[in-house]
Amino acid sequence: MTNTIFVRQLKTMLTWLGIRNFTIGKRQIFQILLSLVVIMTVNASRCDADDESCVQEITDRPIIVVGSGLAGLSASIEAYNAGANVVLVEKEPRVGGNSAKATSGINGAASKYQKNAEIDDSVGTFKKDTLSSGDGLCVESLVDLLANNSASAIDWVSSFGVELSNIVFMGGHSQQRTHREPARPDGKPSPVGFNIVSALRKHAESLVGDKFAIKTGTKVERVITTKAGEDIVASGVQVSDSDGNREELIGTIVLATGGYGNDHTDSSLLQEFKPEVANLPTTNGPFATGEGVKMGRAIGAQLMHMDKVQIHPTGFIEVTDPNSASKFLAPEALRGSGGILLNSEGKRFTNELGRRDDVTAAIFAQKTTLKGVDNSPSVAYMLLNEDMCDKFGQPNLGFYKFKKLVRPVESLKDLAEEMGADVETLKETLSNYGKDADPFGKKVIPYTFNADSDKLWVAVITPAIHYTMGGLSINTQANIMADGSNRPIKGLYGAGEVTAGVHGGNRLGGNSLLECVVFGRIAGKSAATYTQDTLASARELDEPTE
Structure with missing residues (x-):
């Protein structure tokens, strides 16, 4: 491999890891050695000598969405719509998660359906109800996003063929704003969570091809990270299939793995943070064991409200x-x-x-x-x-x-x-x-x-x-935050019940599906933007260097 190609690949890899302020010349031996370590750490692709297409191969990384409930599906679809390659990873045999079990509805303020029904609601009133329910623990900037994007979330879900015109009251609300499907003419049930997830799943399956993959029966075991100065940089995940075969997927990550409402494992988060309720029955599926929270914690992510169950x-x-x-x-x-x-x-x-x-x-x-x-x-x-x-x-x-x-x-x-x-x-x-x-x-x-x-x-x-309000701390771009600092973990995003801050101490009914859509879409777009910005920076540096 020529000197020029070698240095260009080093620059590209460092840029992918978020390290952009550096120089490489003949005397920068230490930096080259460091780069080699980084390449081995993230399992960079092996390239043939003088193969300039290797630069693109290294940088053309997917968005890896972990979890295929409503948050994961929303993130996957929006990342794809933003031009990214997507790999949707699900540990269960089928797509859906707890979202498919939701039966009450999805909230929306000042939605088209409310207007058609002459229901007088506002974003401000919805925000007030959510903050009141959260007992002063909600992150207000996240609640702003939830409420302000609620009507567009209803529109977005409806665009997949789900009619949400049956609007009911829920506990803690001051107005009718929980959207459900009307009764079907054929007399069959219309379970709202199942139908929303099914509609998005069908759309996601229609995207499967060179730029979109779905891996079911695949468990994510850990998040791969490196350090870049004071920053933690997430660069991929290690996964295993049902036969125990392991591989590493390299790319930007969105965690959408759900909560820990049925975590009775040896490392139970319920027993650790809320032991007094751990023996109560649960409405959660057996898959709600908090893996995403545990993986985030293991790499230094900030936890919050973990005792709020x-x-x-x-x-x-x-x-x-x-x-x-x-x-x-x-x-x-x-x-x-x-x-x-x-x-x-x-x-x-x-x-x-x-x-x-x-x-x-x-x-x-x-x-x-x-x-x-x-x-x-x-x-x-x-x-x-x-x-x-x-x-x-x-x-x-x-x-x-x-x-x-x-x-x-x-x-x-x-x-x-x-x-x-x-x-x-x-x-x-x-x-x-x-x-x-x-x-x-x-x-x-x-x-x-x-x-x-x-x-x-x-x-x-x-x-x-029923629900765990605690989880990984995020900012308004759905970045997962590092513990002990006000810095995001680069390349790592989160949405849905795996995260915390939106609901505070007590979730308002109907806000779960809404959170999945609003923050799933934000996470998907943010992850795509991060990847595109990183690639753009790599291309700016892709010039002959002696």
Whole structure:
């Protein structure tokens, strides 16, 4: 290999690593040796002598998106749209993650659907609700981004063929802004998270080719880094397939690996940071074990709010297995559609549309348990009538009815007996609901009950681990930040539940899917820009040097 090609490759590699202020000449022996170490560290491509195309091969690196939930899909699509090569890596056999399990909806303020429905909402009001829910712990600049980009996020998701015109109230909101799909004409369910993820997955699959790859069944084991002065520079990841074969992928990284709401591994983040809730049931899939947070931590990323774990007030109790550690989520939209919560006395005890942490605390305070069940969890009874079921969507409710998670009430007497309540007290609760000012401060009452004629449905629910607000600290460009400094880790971005700061101490319902879209798109664009800027700098330096 000629001197000129050798030096050009050294310059290119150093630039890729973020080291741009340097000189190379005949006397810079130390710098050349350092460069050789760097090349070996990042597993640079081997080149034939005098092959000038090697410079492009070294610098033409992809965006490596780790995790294929809604955040990862959003990042992948936007990075590709920005002109980048993309490799989407997923440890599970299929794309989707926890996002596909989301059932309540995605928030948007001043969206086209709200305007069509004459719902008077604003970005400012949405921001205020989010900050209030976060108990002063939200990073306000991130909340600004979330709220200001919420309407465009709804538009973007809709552009993939997902209609989000059914808008409901959720707990902690001051206006209807949680967008769901309307009932389908064919009577089939419209699970909003699954359908959004499916639409983006199909689009991503249509992009597969020379510039876009999807690797399922592939686990990322670590992030590869080097040091450049005071900076940490991420340059790739080590992955392994189901057969244990390992390889290194070199490129700019977006972590979108989700949270740690089902982390019962030997290095459990739940046990480390929130042991008092670690044994509660969870709505998370078995894959929610915090790998992204752990990998970030291992290379010096900043963690924040790790003890902030959201306990959702309503996980379904399966009558045949009430102590199961895994729960189907009873969507907040059930309460947003009018469902009420009752204790064992047949009385309401909380504002069903209050903040999630408040409703959860109220359920635990009732100390209601299942009759005849040893070690019964704390439970409450959710009651709905047909109007409420219609608002939620009968097809969507069909799955829960099929699983017997939502059951018909044969008579108030039978329900009272199951609960251990007096039937007259139960009748009084239903008859008085919504007649006067609500004793628990509930301001939105979509429907009331007729205790004598309503067809009723009941579900037994219990609080369950649902979401982890803690994770890796990011800035407004979705850069993951280094611990102990105000500097980003170069070449490393994050989006979704793996990150922290947006939700503070308590996430507002409907903000999870929105966060995935808003910050997934930002991370994808930022990663593409970083890669393009690095390549541009490398080309500026690509000139003959003696």
